[in-house]
Amino acid sequence: MTGTTSTTRRFEGAVAVVTGAGSGLGRASAVRLASEGAHVVAVDVNTAAVEALVAELPTASIAVTADVSDETAVVGYMRAGIEAFGRIDVFHLNAGIFGSFAPIPDLEVDDFERVMAVNVRGQFLGLRAALRHYRDRSESAGEPVPGSIVFTASIASLRGSADLLPYQTSKHAVTGLVHGAAVYGGPLGIRVNGVAPGIVPTELFAAAATTKGGGNDMTARASTTPLRRAGTPENIAGVVAFLLSDDAAYTTGEIVSADGGASIVN
Numbered sequence: 001m002t003g004t005t006s007t008t009r010r011f012e013g014a015v016a017v018v019t020g021a022g023s024g025l026g027r028a029s030a031v032r033l034a035s036e037g038a039h040v041v042a043v044d045v046n047t048a049a050v051e052a053l054v055a056e057l058p059t060a061s062i063a064v065t066a067d068v069s070d071e072t073a074v075v076g077y078m079r080a081g082i083e084a085f086g087r088i089d090v091f092h093l094n095a096g097i098f099g100s101f102a103p104i105p106d107l108e109v110d111d112f113e114r115v116m117a118v119n120v121r122g123q124f125l126g127l128r129a130a131l132r133h134y135r136d137r138s139e140s141a142g143e144p145v146p147g148s149i150v151f152t153a154s155i156a157s158l159r160g161s162a163d164l165l166p167y168q169t170s171k172h173a174v175t176g177l178v179h180g181a182a183v184y185g186g187p188l189g190i191r192v193n194g195v196a197p198g199i200v201p202t203e204l205f206a207a208a209a210t211t212k213g214g215g216n217d218m219t220a221r222a223s224t225t226p227l228r229r230a231g232t233p234e235n236i237a238g239v240v241a242f243l244l245s246d247d248a249a250y251t252t253g254e255i256v257s258a259d260g261g262a263s264i265v266n
């Protein structure tokens, strides 16, 4: 049982925004949601990557080039999705960057601000856009329109390390977005959760391996987790799909670990 495939169709005809869909976890999430019937609004700064993804998806889906940290671009990807499909039902707010590995005294302000812009400001802008969209739809419908939002958090949302301060600070902030939005959205029927991956080899780690001290030992670290391996993007996509679906109808405000058990080891 690898949990990488699905025969269920929980998102038949639904419309899903996935940010950072051009690579890694976002790509796997888009593939999973489309395989369950969703039309995907695939958002990324990398135009070629999202266009290639959409060409492979089995549902009518669109690629949108947008930097999630840019307020105008976020309005743009929402508008593109609504123009294409009339509405958006679920959101996987996933785009993120690692930033620099460095001891805290060696960090530059730019290192910190670059990561916070994408991982916090970008996630806030996506959240606000989603909640505004649900509010608009509810006003039109004359009753609350339910919704579901999943953020990609991280094991770094829950724990610290000595050389990854901007990233772990940004991912702790994602926990705050999940908690606040879940309390706001609950009475409106809007669930908000996060998935917290551990180590999943993706482009993110390839980039990290080239920065100071970073990334190189990730595979070795993954082999010490209780499940003794790194995760796959599909492993994470399965959790995202569950949290976005009605199978998780009574789950909100949770950061669900998908880390091979890494976060429970003392």
Ligand code: NAD
Binding pocket: 019, 020, 021, 022, 023, 024, 025, 026, 043, 044, 045, 046, 049, 066, 067, 068, 069, 094, 095, 096, 097, 098, 118, 122, 152, 153, 154, 155, 196, 197, 198, 199, 200, 201, 202, 203, 204, 205
């Ligand atoms: P990845 O680099 O493979 O994919 C990230 C995608 O996001 C890329 O396609 C990139 O172009 C896009 N992107 C980056 N900045 C963007 C921006 N400003 N606007 C729009 N798109 C942007 O990385 P990944 O491993 O798939 O990471 C996805 C998410 O998962 C991130 O939030 C990351 O922090 C989180 N995460 C990853 C791991 C892991 O082990 N890979 C672990 C924990 C959390």
